[in-house]
Amino acid sequence: MTHENRAPPDGALDIADAHRELAVARGNAANVSPKAVDAAIIEALRNMPGVQGTNFVSRIVGKFITNARVNLASVEDAIAASDCSSVRGIAHGLKSSSGFLGARQLAEICAALERAALEGDMRSCADLAYQLYHEFNRAEIELQAYL
Amino acid sequence: MATILIIDDDETCSTLLQLMLENDGHTVHVLLESRDAIARLQAVSPDIVLLDTYMHPIDGPETLTALRAVPGGAEMPVIMMSGSDDSDTRARIERAGANAFVYKATDLGKTVQEIVETMKTLSGK
Numbered sequence: 001m002t003h004e005n006r007a008p009p010d011g012a013l014d015i016a017d018a019h020r021e022l023a024v025a026r027g028n029a030a031n032v033s034p035k036a037v038d039a040a041i042i043e044a045l046r047n048m049p050g051v052q053g054t055n056f057v058s059r060i061v062g063k064f065i066t067n068a069r070v071n072l073a074s075v076e077d078a079i080a081a082s083d084c085s086s087v088r089g090i091a092h093g094l095k096s097s098s099g100f101l102g103a104r105q106l107a108e109i110c111a112a113l114e115r116a117a118l119e120g121d122m123r124s125c126a127d128l129a130y131q132l133y134h135e136f137n138r139a140e141i142e143l144q145a146y147l
Numbered sequence: 148m149a150t151i152l153i154i155d156d157d158e159t160c161s162t163l164l165q166l167m168l169e170n171d172g173h174t175v176h177v178l179l180e181s182r183d184a185i186a187r188l189q190a191v192s193p194d195i196v197l198l199d200t201y202m203h204p205i206d207g208p209e210t211l212t213a214l215r216a217v218p219g220g221a222e223m224p225v226i227m228m229s230g231s232d233d234s235d236t237r238a239r240i241e242r243a244g245a246n247a248f249v250y251k252a253t254d255l256g257k258t259v260q261e262i263v264e265t266m267k268t269l270s271g272k
Contacts, residue, residue, distance in 0.1 A: 099253020
């Protein structure tokens with residue numbers, strides 16, 4: 001008995017087609033990574049009355065990046081010193097500004113880090129700080145376009 | 148329209164709030180150093196103060212205590228803001244004697260909308 005040239009039943013995918021579709025879906029999932037920054041938020045700021053073209057956005061994004069870099073370094077120091085209070089304070093501050101600029105995932109990681117610090121869970125703080133650095137790097141690359 | 152003094156050591160947040168509130172027609176002053184709060188309050192004579200809760204080295208409740216002690220400070224409408232909405236934060240704000248609390252959510256538009264609505268409630272308009 002041979003299966004060569006056997007047509008699939010009506011409405012069913014040929015197994016080779018199914019594998020091809022699965023591979024495409026996996027490829028798409030790997031390639032489609034959500035943006036770190038919601039560009040619509042930045043554009044809305046840029047288009048607000050009273051905003052002088054791109055200057056305001058450039059200035060605010062520049063300040064955010066500068067301050068965030070300082071905060072990330074401080075988080076590292078605070079975790080090394082097991083200083084939960086400082087970790088919480090820094091994460092708390094960075095949370096709102098990240099969200100205001102449309103870096104939602106960054107804001108969510110800050111919120112999780114703030115909770116972990118409040119609970120005194122330094123192991124989770126260290127894990128979340130790693131995620132924070134990674135996500136900030138993603139956000140920074142996208143935000144550089146507005147400088 | 149009101150004259151507003153924002154006291155928040157986060158420059159990104161305070162600048163964005165200033166922009167949004169100015170676009171709503173208000174006159175807005177920003178203070179990034181809470182230790183200068185009394186001098187700025189007396190210089191600006193605001194109609195209302197927006198005060199962040201978690202600041203360094205002097206936090207919002209401490210700043211509010213100092214503001215309440217100066218002439219006219221006891222009657223000054225003060226809205227305290229925080230990016231935390233937990234019971235501990237709300238209790239600290241209530242003990243400090245703020246007139247209202249606004250959750251500084253990660254959505255700028257919603258936060259500003261809540262600030263404006265709270266200001267209207269406090270002014271009776």
